[in-house]
């Protein structure tokens with residue numbers, strides 16, 4: 301191995317209670333809320349189809365002009381308790397909030413910059429209201445924090461000159477101060493999810509990313525940190541130069557998921573995916589007709605896919621400037637929530653089952669309970685189940701409902717019957733299994 305000063309602090313998964321809770325939560329929601337919600341993808345009469353929270357970049361708006369939007373920031377319909385109720389109803393166990401996105405506008409009254417909610421007509425500490433409301437509903441709060449800050453004069457994409465070094469050093473101190481402020485003002489925060497860390501300036505300062513992880517873990521024992529923060533001595537990100545995951549969970553699956561057959565390596569570490577409902581909109585965009593909008597079942601399939609491979613899924617919401625949510629997002633939350641109310645036991649606290657993926661859907665597992673989450677119904681009316689050597693399927697039943705027939709068809713192969721009535725939505729079959737070492741089987745392989 302290459303000797304590193306700023307590589308992974310730990311090998312293998314964390315198994316402390318805080319990490320176990322992070323893992324058991326499984327389903328989260330992202331809240332992307334900032335000045336970008338005001339223009340909603342349109343600038344000077346032109347609608348930009350790109351991600352709405354990047355409008356400043358698409359329309360090449362100078363920082364000074366962009367920050368003028370602060371004068372219009374007044375979410376009169378914002379009600380943190382309503383937001384928390386909506387999250388509760390959806391069945392999310394945690395919410396990741398953009399404390400500061402690339403635009404540099406802070407949802408909390410930071411004393412290290414003028415670009416905060418305190419200097420808007422709204423005035424109050426939005427982040428504080430959200431943290432309290434979510435926590436009151438028993439929902440964990442995670443902080444999204446963009447290191448890249450387009451509005452800070454000392455931000456640098458790269459550090460090439462002595463002036464760059466001096467400026468960026470001031471920038472890192474500014475960022476340290478903001479992070480300490482967040483950890484001090486909101487000590488119930490359970491996680492920091494860093495973004496905006498891909499530029500050369502950060503890659504050349506891997507030491508600082510290691511310092512941030514250690515600083516936050518000292519201030520908030522048990523807090524989790526995403527791999528995206530981290531760069532090692534050689535600028536390697538997420539995984540250090542020895543291939544070890546940095547931070548507590550991999551955070552590279554953004555709007556994509558590992559392949560259930562080819563990418564089984566991800567089951568060796570913790571990871572969290574995040575997804576948008578349109579093809580690529582995190583912040584509020586006024587026109588969702590510009591790209592495909594996923595149906596609730598398509599969102600649900602991604603949630604189950606992630607859990608089936610030992611990961612978490614965070615579904616994104618981009619609240620409107622007025623503090624209300626668009627109807628598509630309200631309906632999505634209701635729909636996912638209704639399904640989770642019936643079937644959540646195949647998600648919460650579940651993990652990779654270690655069984656061979658089948659075309660009808662995904663397995664998840666909790667201890668000796670294996671769940672089949674069915675998205676695709678075969679014309680054979682049988683759901684093929686292939687178990688690892690020495691594992692037998694004893695019984696199968698629709699969740700909390702009647703059993704379905706299981707027929708052994710070959711060594712470690714079974715036909716599990718489809719339910720008599722078409723469920724009309726993805727459904728879950730709970731398997732009772734027997735894992736006996738040295739099971740004698742009656743099957744003979746052909747001599748070929």
Ligand SMILES: COc1ccc([C@@H]2N[C@@H](C)[C@@H](O)[C@H]2O)cc1
Pocket residue numbers: 332351353354495496554574582
């Ligand atoms: C250059 O590509 C991107 C794509 C997305 C992002 C941000 N990460 C997501 C979680 C959103 O915050 C998006 O703005 C940043 C850079």
